[in-house]
Amino acid sequence: MRRYKDLAINNKLTVLVVLAGSVSLVLSCIAFVTNDVRMIRLSMIDQISTLAEVLGSNSTAALSFRDAETATELLLSLEKQPNVDLAVIYDAAGNVFATYDRSQGRQLFPPEPPRAGYEFAGGYLDVSRRIEHDGQVIGTIYLHTSMRELYDQIFWYVNIVAAVMIGSLLASIVLSSRVQRAISQPILELANAANRISIESDYGLRVEKIADDELGILYDQFNVMLEQIQQRDAAIQRANDELEAKVESRTSQLQKANDTLQREVAERRRAETELAEAQHELMASARRAGMAEIATGVLHNVGNVLNSINVSARLASDRMRQSKVGDLTRVVKLLDEHAADLATFIGHDPKGKRIPAFLDLLSTHLADERADILKELELLNAKIDHIKAIISTQQSYAGVSGVTETVDIATLIDDAMSLNSASLDRHHVAVSRDYAHIPPVKIDKQKALQILVNLIKNAKDACAASSQNRRHLEIRTRLGEAGTVQIHVVDNGVGIPRDHLTRIFSHGFTTKKTGHGFGLHSCANAAQELGGSLVAFSDGPGTGATFVLEFPYEPAEAIV
Structure with missing residues (x-):
């Protein structure tokens, strides 16, 4: 398993496709073989039963007139039935009246007529029918039929299954090695780009999208994240340089402005105005940093889901590695070794007698294996859909800040929770929701999402740092008076x-060791830009905290 985990993703995909296809093929072949064997058995029962009824009907005259010679001649017609080895006609008293033995006396027939019906025993099908005339039982006919035809059919089917499996396995390896490149190649290129960026710290690097599927969307979002990081770093550096230059300039000007009080006041006002503009630019940079942090969270969530996909693939691989398909190969080998005396081997040898029951048990076990692997494949599909939902949520909020949109408050909160879901699960934080009925409102969705994502992240960090056995986070919505x-x-x-x-x-x-002091400050400013406020409540250390975001309620239909 460790060796499979360390394989490249293209090799993992090849192994997974080959194993899944092989299991499906094996199970299908076993089902077909089992059904054909059952149908052949039913056909033999019907054929031999019909033959017994015809012979019994034709022997009524011989039994009525006690003509054993005619009855024996009638049984000699069975020479054209190669599977019938022994036939006996009994009279009404249960005594042997006429016999047919293909082996010329080497087989023993029952001294008394068997019970009417059929029975599979010792590699033979025994059929017994009552002979009636004018409503009275005048005798019994017994046919002892070999199962050689059935065993030859089973042997032929097993060889066909083995040949088909080997050919299909080789075809699956060739086809999957080519098809998987469409999935693995973009992921490998993205991983190489991320590794290069990590080593060189070159945020100007971009990855080239080669398709418009989910991986293409991930490429676009990865490039957007790099662009935002690059712009953030450049904006912060530019703001710092400008601020230092302006402070130095203002200091020099203030020293020269001591000649008049009026000039000093004017210069100070000018400096305050420019400082306010610089602070506004810093706030804009902090907001862009917040969106970059959201994108980073999305990548983290996708990484967690990929880990879950790896676990499911590993479980499917373990199931295949423990498969009983190898036992089927050993049975085929055993049958090959006794091909010359297959009927004797299955009918009399202790190992041969166990083969039919073993094949029945093996088919049940392989059916269970197929169900388990299909379940893991369904889980893989569900987790891939989860990745799509995460990317779709982040993409829906990748617009321009400052644009007012119609927003459903509950959906907005659920999206913010989704962007933090992996981190909440990892820290075992239980989440509950208490939403009041609030019609859709007009609001700057970007600013509102930035505030909620930050508040939920801070709440998660507070729960993770506490000594509470049960970590809990609750989101409530209300309409204020x-x-x-x-x-x-x-x-x-x-x-x-x-x-x-x-x-x-x-x-x-x-108050965090790794905090930068931008989060709640930018959230409070964003709340003011929404026309509202952000306040905090707490009874002190160890008692939890409540943050309340409040903004004007403007129903969407009331906005023109």
């Missing part, structure tokens, strides 16, 4: 000290 929409994000995490409840929204303030 003042005509507003309220979204409550409630967690049972580490809580917030009272003297930090207002400071946490200040630029640069953070």
Whole structure:
């Protein structure tokens, strides 16, 4: 399994396709062989039973007149039936009246007439029928038929199955090695590009899309993420350079402006205006960084789902590795070794007698294996659909900030939860929802999503850092009395000290070791741009926290 896990993705896909195709083919062949064997048995029963009835009907006169010679001549017609080895006609008293023995006395016939019906035993089919005349039983006819034809058919089918399996396996290897390139090649190219970016820190690198499928969408989003990171770094560096230059310039100007108070005030006002513009540019950069963080979260979610796909593929591989198909090969080999005396071997040898029951048990086991592998393949399809949903959600919010759209609040929150779902699951944070009925509203969807994703991420971090046995996050929506929409994000995490409840929204303030102090500050500013507010509530450390986003309620149909 470790060796399979370390294989390249193209080899994994080839192995998976070949194994799945081989299992399906084996199960189909076994089903066909089993059905044909059953039909041949039924046909033999019907044929021999009809033959017994015809012979019994033709022997009524011989039994009535006690003409054993005529009855014996009638049985000699069985020489044209190569499978009938022994035939006996009994009179009404149960005594042997006439016999036919293809082996010339080497076989023993029952001294008494068997019970009417049929029975498979020792590689033979025994059929017994009552002979009636004018409503009275005047005798019994017994036919002892060899199963050589059936065993020859089974042997032929097993050889056909083996040949078809080998040919199909070779064809599957050739075809899958070519078809899988359409999936594996783009993934390998994306992995190589990511590795090169990681080593060289060259965010100007782009990957070239070669198709418009889901992998093509992933290529586009990967390029968009690189573009956003590159723009963020350039904007931050440019803002820092401009700010340093402006501060240095303002300092020099203020030193020279001591001659008059009016000039000093004017210069200070000008400096304040330029500082405000620089801060606004920093905020815009922080917002772009937030969207890049969302894209990074999407890639992380996709990575987690790919891990689950790898687990399902590994389970299917383990199931195939433990398959009983090898036992079928051993049975074929055993039958080949006794091809010359197959009937004797299956009818009398202890190992041969167990072959029919073993094949029946093996067919059941292989059917169970097929069901298990089909279940894993269905799980693989469901997880691939999950990747599509994650990419579709991120793509739907990859628009331009500042545009007002019609938004369903519940759907907006669920999308924010989806972008954090992998992280919430990994930290075992249970999520509950309590949504009030709120009609769709007009709002800047980009800003609202940025706020919600940040609040949910902070709540997850607070729960992960707490000592609570049961980590819980609740999202509630309400219509405020003042005509507003309220979204409550409630967690049972580490809580917030009272003297930090207002400071946490200040630029640069953070209580996390790896925090940068931009998140809640940019969320508070975004809430103000929505015409609302963002406030925090907590009873102190260890008591959890509640963040409330509130903005004006403007129904979509009321906007012109």
